[in-house]
Amino acid sequence: xxxxxxxxxxxxxxxxxxxxxxxxxxxxxxxxxxxxxxxxxxxxxxxxxxxxxxxxxxxxxxxxxxxxxxxxxxxxxxxxxxxxxxxxxxxxxxxxxxxxxxxxxxxxxxxxxxxxxxxxxxxxxxxxxxxxxxxxxxxxxxxxxxxxxxxxxxxxxxxxxxxxxxxxxxxxxxxxxxxxxxxxxxxxxxxxxxxxxxxxxxxxxxxxxxxxxxxxxxxxxxxxx
Amino acid sequence: xxxxxxxxxxxxxxxxxxxxxxxxxxxxxxxxxxxxxxxxxxxxxxxxxxxxxxxxxxxxxxxxxxxxxxxxxxxxxxxxxxxxxxxxxxxxxxxxxxxxxxxxxxxxxxxxxxxxxxxxxxxxxxxxxxxxxxxxxxxxxxxxxxxxxxxxxxxxxxxxxxxxxxxxxxxxxxxxxxxxxxxxxxxxxxxxxxxxxxxxxxxxxxxxxxxxxxxxxxxxxxxxxxxxxxxxxxxxxxxxxxxxx
Numbered sequence: 001x002x003x004x005x006x007x008x009x010x011x012x013x014x015x016x017x018x019x020x021x022x023x024x025x026x027x028x029x030x031x032x033x034x035x036x037x038x039x040x041x042x043x044x045x046x047x048x049x050x051x052x053x054x055x056x057x058x059x060x061x062x063x064x065x066x067x068x069x070x071x072x073x074x075x076x077x078x079x080x081x082x083x084x085x086x087x088x089x090x091x092x093x094x095x096x097x098x099x100x101x102x103x104x105x106x107x108x109x110x111x112x113x114x115x116x117x118x119x120x121x122x123x124x125x126x127x128x129x130x131x132x133x134x135x136x137x138x139x140x141x142x143x144x145x146x147x148x149x150x151x152x153x154x155x156x157x158x159x160x161x162x163x164x165x166x167x168x169x170x171x172x173x174x175x176x177x178x179x180x181x182x183x184x185x186x187x188x189x190x191x192x193x194x195x196x197x198x199x200x201x202x203x204x205x206x207x208x209x210x211x212x213x214x215x216x217x218x219x220x221x222x223x224x225x
Numbered sequence: 226x227x228x229x230x231x232x233x234x235x236x237x238x239x240x241x242x243x244x245x246x247x248x249x250x251x252x253x254x255x256x257x258x259x260x261x262x263x264x265x266x267x268x269x270x271x272x273x274x275x276x277x278x279x280x281x282x283x284x285x286x287x288x289x290x291x292x293x294x295x296x297x298x299x300x301x302x303x304x305x306x307x308x309x310x311x312x313x314x315x316x317x318x319x320x321x322x323x324x325x326x327x328x329x330x331x332x333x334x335x336x337x338x339x340x341x342x343x344x345x346x347x348x349x350x351x352x353x354x355x356x357x358x359x360x361x362x363x364x365x366x367x368x369x370x371x372x373x374x375x376x377x378x379x380x381x382x383x384x385x386x387x388x389x390x391x392x393x394x395x396x397x398x399x400x401x402x403x404x405x406x407x408x409x410x411x412x413x414x415x416x417x418x419x420x421x422x423x424x425x426x427x428x429x430x431x432x433x434x435x436x437x438x439x440x441x442x443x444x445x446x447x448x449x450x451x452x453x454x455x456x457x458x459x460x461x462x463x464x465x466x467x468x469x470x
Contacts, residue, residue, distance in 0.1 A: 168300075198304070
């Protein structure tokens with residue numbers, strides 16, 4: 001009981017909310033870093049999955065590359081990048097090293113889902129589209145992509161939730177974000193703060209997951225027509 | 226001189242001098258991964274069986290698995306260490322919890338995918354419930370179940386690494402202490418290569434196990450590759466968004 005009330009006290013203390021080390025700043029850093037990583041992963045993975053799925057080629061190579069990429073732990077990649085490019089920092093997003101690590105984490109789910117979604121659009125649908133005189137690109141963007149959208153959204157959802165949860169690790173190499181509450185708290189044995197950090201990261205991930213669930217519902221309805 | 230050897234990405238002399246340490250880290254990594262997946266199965270199998278018998282249980286079980294999945298493992302270790310110390314138990318509780326979502330989902334999906342005709346034939350042949358379960362349903366559901374075990378194993382190999390940050394002796398600790406803290410690139414490269422190798426070899430071993438366990442599939446077509454696991458994962462993603470919608 002004592003521990004829970006310590007955590008409640010920690011949240012109740014106004015000084016824990018403001019300033020560089022406060023919840024609000026850490027939350028802002030976490031959201032910006034994660035959002036930038038998801039965007040970067042999308043910019044790379046969506047066009048590749050879109051094209052490979054449309055032409056139904058190169059899937060074996062793409063899926064296996066993504067699979068091997070997933071076997072590289074984010075921590076390994078983070079530490080390798082720290083050695084290779086150092087601890088670079090950009091305004092708004094914060095650590096570039098963490099940004100690249102997290103974007104790589106998001107590649108596999110987005111690429112695989114987009115590819116499979118586009119590839120599995122039924123042949124009669126594709127044939128009707130080309131019989132209507134659609135060009136390849138029109139067919140891909142106006143027919144296949146909308147039908148693949150539930151899977152694309154599912155992939156984005158997995159990628160985003162994983163990125164938000166893993167962004168915690170970035171704190172270990174001196175980056176910002178909610179992970180700092182956990183790492184800093186761990187260092188000074190302030191366990192109420194560690195617990196508060198865990199609640200905040202999980203809460204953020206679950207909240208974003210919920211938003212995606214709503215988006216998934218509407219794309220599913222639209223894809224079914 | 227020393228600085229130069231630290232900057233090398235692959236310093237074979239250092240590797241040669243530290244084979245004992247590398248071997249010990251690798252062994253502990255393997256043991257933790259195997260125990261985490263086994264404990265995950267010990268909990269997931271009864272949960273999946275219960276979720277199939279009482280259907281209303283399934284959505285809350287999945288949600289619970291999803292919530293456990295979002296808890297950062299660093300925080301879980303920080304909170305458990307004061308109570309259970311730096312023991313294997315402390316490392317295993319979060320690691321096994323993270324496998325539950327994947328395992329329960331794949332076991333239920335696999336059992337649900339058994340064709341009704343196969344089930345009815347079993348009844349017609351006079352199988353009782355237990356015989357039907359073990360001789361018909363489980364064998365037919367095995368590919369989907371093993372796909373779950375493969376996913377859980379590969380992701381656990383990566384997650385064990387994080388346990389290394391807080392003092393558990395494994396390849397994660399090896400790359401963190403010997404690599405990052407000592408600033409020795411070779412250690413990070415060696416650790417990463419070994420972790421990826423463990424993940425890939427474990428995956429291949431499970432594919433082999435699946436082929437041995439499903440001899441009837443070999444006659445139809447040539448085994449199963451990564452594609453099927455991917456498809457199962459994608460379908461599970463979609464099923465999740467449907468269940469939530």
